[in-house]
Amino acid sequence: MKGNVFVIGLGLIGGSIALAIKKEHPEAKVTGYDAKLEEMKMAKALMVVDDYVETIQDGVRGADLIILATPVLVTEKLIGQLGQMELKENVIITDTGSTKESIMAKAQRLAGNNTVFIGGHPMAGSHKSGVTAASLSLFENAFYLLTPFHEQDQRTEELKQWLKGTKANFITVSPEMHDEMVAVISHFPHVIAASLVHLVKDADAEYPLLKRLAAGGFRDITRIASSSPQMWADISCGNRENLIRLLDRWAKNLQEVKKALADNKYELLHRFYAEAKQYRDCLPISGSGAIPSFYDLFVDIPDVPGVVSQITNKLAEKGISITNIRILEAREDIYGVLRISFRSENDRDLAMNLLKKETPHEVYIQ
Ligand SMILES: NC(=O)c1ccc[n+]([C@@H]2O[C@H](COP(=O)([O-])OP(=O)(O)OC[C@H]3O[C@@H](n4cnc5c(N)ncnc54)[C@H](O)[C@@H]3O)[C@@H](O)[C@H]2O)c1
Numbered sequence: 001m002k003g004n005v006f007v008i009g010l011g012l013i014g015g016s017i018a019l020a021i022k023k024e025h026p027e028a029k030v031t032g033y034d035a036k037l038e039e040m041k042m043a044k045a046l047m048v049v050d051d052y053v054e055t056i057q058d059g060v061r062g063a064d065l066i067i068l069a070t071p072v073l074v075t076e077k078l079i080g081q082l083g084q085m086e087l088k089e090n091v092i093i094t095d096t097g098s099t100k101e102s103i104m105a106k107a108q109r110l111a112g113n114n115t116v117f118i119g120g121h122p123m124a125g126s127h128k129s130g131v132t133a134a135s136l137s138l139f140e141n142a143f144y145l146l147t148p149f150h151e152q153d154q155r156t157e158e159l160k161q162w163l164k165g166t167k168a169n170f171i172t173v174s175p176e177m178h179d180e181m182v183a184v185i186s187h188f189p190h191v192i193a194a195s196l197v198h199l200v201k202d203a204d205a206e207y208p209l210l211k212r213l214a215a216g217g218f219r220d221i222t223r224i225a226s227s228s229p230q231m232w233a234d235i236s237c238g239n240r241e242n243l244i245r246l247l248d249r250w251a252k253n254l255q256e257v258k259k260a261l262a263d264n265k266y267e268l269l270h271r272f273y274a275e276a277k278q279y280r281d282c283l284p285i286s287g288s289g290a291i292p293s294f295y296d297l298f299v300d301i302p303d304v305p306g307v308v309s310q311i312t313n314k315l316a317e318k319g320i321s322i323t324n325i326r327i328l329e330a331r332e333d334i335y336g337v338l339r340i341s342f343r344s345e346n347d348r349d350l351a352m353n354l355l356k357k358e359t360p361h362e363v364y365i366q
């Protein structure tokens with residue numbers, strides 16, 4: 001497609017969408033704006049945007065598509081500001097915010113003058129922020145939720161065309177349903193992850209060794225506690241009522257666990273873990289989903305210095321990026337197993353072929 005795209009908020013999400021649009025629509029011009037000048041300069045240097053402007057007014061003038069990729073409370077304010085500006089006729093405005101009800105309520109005022117607002121939320125991301133974390137493949141195979149005011153709107157199809165390069169799967173939902181669902185699978189887990197970290201932090205003074213012992217399980221469940229505080233404070237305020245309801249349900253659930261412990265009810269505790277495991281094991285491990293797909297590759301390696309960097313260097317030389325790396329077992333008498341995670345199946349297959357060809361190690365997918 002041809003036209004002017006204006007991205008406000010050049011962080012992880014705005015940057016990743018800009019990259020996808022530039023790749024899919026090379027004839028379009030992608031301009032960016034961010035509250036931080038440094039972020040704009042970096043976005044241009046990394047060729048995430050073609051150019052940047054120093055005021056929002058300069059960017060919206062002539063824009064055919066405006067994408068708001070700022071923290072959700074900021075997005076609400078910006079929608080108000082856009083309502084006061086002169087916009088191009090037929091412009092599509094969308095956002096990427098993790099909440100939808102209050103954003104859609106604000107956006108109602110934007111309707112008219114052939115302006116259309118279509119709420120959006122790509123259901124993939126990371127605990128990392130900023131344009132340097134942006135990636136072309138961030139949304140590949142992920143769900144991308146849309147909340148248009150009119151479901152069958154032709155303009156929604158137009159927006160999907162603009163966003164085709166994300167390779168995401170688009171689904172239309174109501175803003176209310178959106179906020180209830182993401183509260184359970186995304187917003188509430190972030191509250192819990194941060195709260196768990198606070199629990200450990202509070203015990204830190206008493207047990208200085210704690211930090212060093214906090215290994216696999218704790219790290220896995222609290223990765224998302226490293227996310228942007230502004231983003232999550234905004235989301236929490238934007239989805240307060242659903243979060244309060246979930247906190248009540250969670251408290252009740254924990255009371256039941258507490259009672260089972262107090263009464264020493266082994267069977268109840270076993271069922272508690274078994275039912276959780278059964279449901280968790282049924283979640284899709286690849287393909288689309290709110291839980292990001294991790295495409296893992298396993299490499300048997302000897303426990304000798306330098307071997308991990310040899311492998312990562314080989315991947316870097318071929319431009320294959322990894323999302324996570326971990327040694328699962330490393331004892332003197334046995335081989336260690338290196339688990340390398342990739343963003344896409346394609347990256348993992350490229351890595352497997354490369355490492356099989358260029359290293360003596362056993363390389364396999366579990
Ligand atoms: N991080 C995720 O996993 C994820 C996933 C899906 C959706 N989202 C949503 O996407 C949006 C962006 O998140 P992100 O992860 O890219 O955050 P980010 O922190 O990486 O980027 C946000 C950018 O917005 C800029 N910004 C803040 N206030 C601004 C203002 N007034 N004007 C212009 N720019 C301003 C910041 O400087 C920053 O560069 C949020 O609404 C978030 O809820 C995040």
Ligand SMILES: O=C(O)C(=O)C[C@]1(C(=O)O)C=C[C@@H](O)C=C1
Pocket residue numbers: 097098122123124125126127128185186187224227290291292
């Ligand atoms: O993977 C992560 O770090 C995320 O937190 C991504 C995550 C999520 O909770 O799944 C976070 C917020 C977004 O609205 C969508 C995706």
